[in-house]
Amino acid sequence: MSDNALELLDPEVISQQVRREVDRALKRNIKGLDFLVADREPVGHMPKDVLYRDGTAVLYRYRPLLDEIYRVPLLVVSPPTNRGYIFDLAKGQSFFEYLLQQGYDVYNLDWNPPRRDESVLGFDDYVGRFIPAARDAIEEVTGESDISLAGYCAGGTLATIYAALKPTQGIRNLVTLATPIDFSHMHLFQTWADKRYFDVDLLVRELELIPPEIMLGAFDLARPANRTAGRVNLWTNMWNDEFVKSYRMFDRWAAETLPIPGVYFGQLIKDLMWENALINGKLEVCGQTADLRHIDAAILNIVAKHDHVVSHESTGPLMTMTSSNDRDEIVAKGGHVSLVAGPAALRRLWPHIDTWLGKRST
Template sequence: MADAPQNDGPDIGEQVRREVDRALQRNIKGLDFLLAGRQHVGTMEKEIIHRDGTAILYRYKPVEDEIFRVPLLIVSPPSNRGYIFDLAPDQSFVEYLLKRGYDVYNLDWNPPRRDEAKLAIEDYVDRFIPDSIERISKISGEQDVSLAGYCAGGTLAVIHSALYAGGPVKNILTFAAPLDFDHMPLFKAWGDREHFDVDYLVDAVGIVPPEIMLGAFDLARPANRPAGRVHLWTNMWNDEFVKSYRMFERWAAETLSVPGEYFRQLIKDLLWENRLARNTLEIGGRPVDLTKIDVPILNVVAQHDHVVAHAATQPLMTLTASTDREEIVAKGGHVSLVAGPAALKRLWPLIDEWLERRST
């Protein structure tokens, strides 16, 4: 008699049992998800070293006995909380940098007060960033600083560096920083001057609510929210996935309002006129000339960024006078550059290698 055929394929019974178990876990954990409070974020110890209205400057406590000479200041985008850089253990860019021996600071933002509606780009690049650098210099005893920025925080860092060429900024590190707004087509469609009366909006509300900013991001990826919910339900049985989802959901939900004048300039000067990339932007009556920037530059972009396209970051690589310019195109999306376990393994070591050589 011939031997019975051997079945080397998957155990169907085991697959069914696993899917039934996951279905039960989804229902049980789904209730826990709905009843749970906000997900805790932040892992590294920090202190406030300066406040100025909407601006708040943190210093993270060093964890190594010896730290690099040149401190690092990370500028958050004005519409978002800075804890995206320090979400949780093993998902924290700040934690990674501290363990590598860097002296890390974060210029973060509170929701602007009603009397701060007139804050403009000038206040960010001529006041908040310089004041932060001055405070850092007093603490560190060093004149040099590496200036980093994420998204619009990177835009502000670049504008500041152009205005203060030859100043204390020794290195520039940007993460998905929009500079050429002609390559932001969905945002240009959202803010088309033919139907978007930005003056009416700003004059009416003063402080621009977060829903306006969120509307632009939803336009860039309209199916993102429902798709995310479906993905959450599919993985509800996975505690680590749910924990990560809740942290990112909290960060997105806590999008900040922004000062009206800042928003007006963002739309008119950058989105409509593309003045920064065309080298025609003026701040406080002074030209913002990108060709004045001659310090080392690292431009970090995401391969699948639906918010800031690769091309939108390129003036940093093509218009500046730096002879030390490098670019990293990383896998992933807009947020995964600064948060998440994948960046810890693939991207952050490359950043450390670049920054280490320029921080002594």
């Protein structure tokens, strides 16, 4: 009989395992009850001020932590479907906390749930009105006309479209995180919004504001086991306070997905998903054509290796179709959200972003 088999039969080892499992089972039950009655997990802990507000759009400035900061401010555009607190989930898991500690002047263009009268907002507003207004507000505070522009997911797409409208514009750096550009590679959404069957006009006309369930349904169908497996993992780890806290923060973020204006949704489907207009040079915003060749800023394209929402290929044109001669790419381990939140990003990804951006922010 092997040593290992003998160890398995050792009454002391068995008793230790039983004690540990009984202890965890008790904790699971006690903490499980706490979990059911607990309030929402608090999120967003770094102090910030509102600098600009226009309906759904709100610009925050995160208060700098150091007396000496980089000259070029950093504007991060949130995706219109999601709350920006994903960048500042909790102490030690916050992208913005990390950036502030490294000496960046961080701004976030975030979104409130749009009102019904804002259902007419489209690219002209998101790209042609809100981003320029945010830049003006930043310039007023800092006196700096140069900027580093960053965006996550659809926020990165909006930032890229803005950068593609005219050459230069004072954009020193463009940092894109899980940002779709070539929508022919957005496979899940391509089949979900199949032109032959998907009546986008009906949706926009009848709903005006597109509720998050419409899009979340597609994610759930693509990954039907995730929710159940997540709950099972939660129960298994209910004794672990850190795991539960992290689960609740992410769960809150996912549950607080925002509705989006119908006109913006229609443009997303027709112009980007069906026509791939950003790639074909046919996307018109505020009477100007968004042309990727206009982008001459330094580019850092960050993609997640196991991202089931935004594939590596869909971000590719940032590295091939832009005019920039300073382009870098990071393929990080993990999934879509793990780029902007969680302890793994803090250890593995954000230091690389700092090294890249720091020397380009003076």
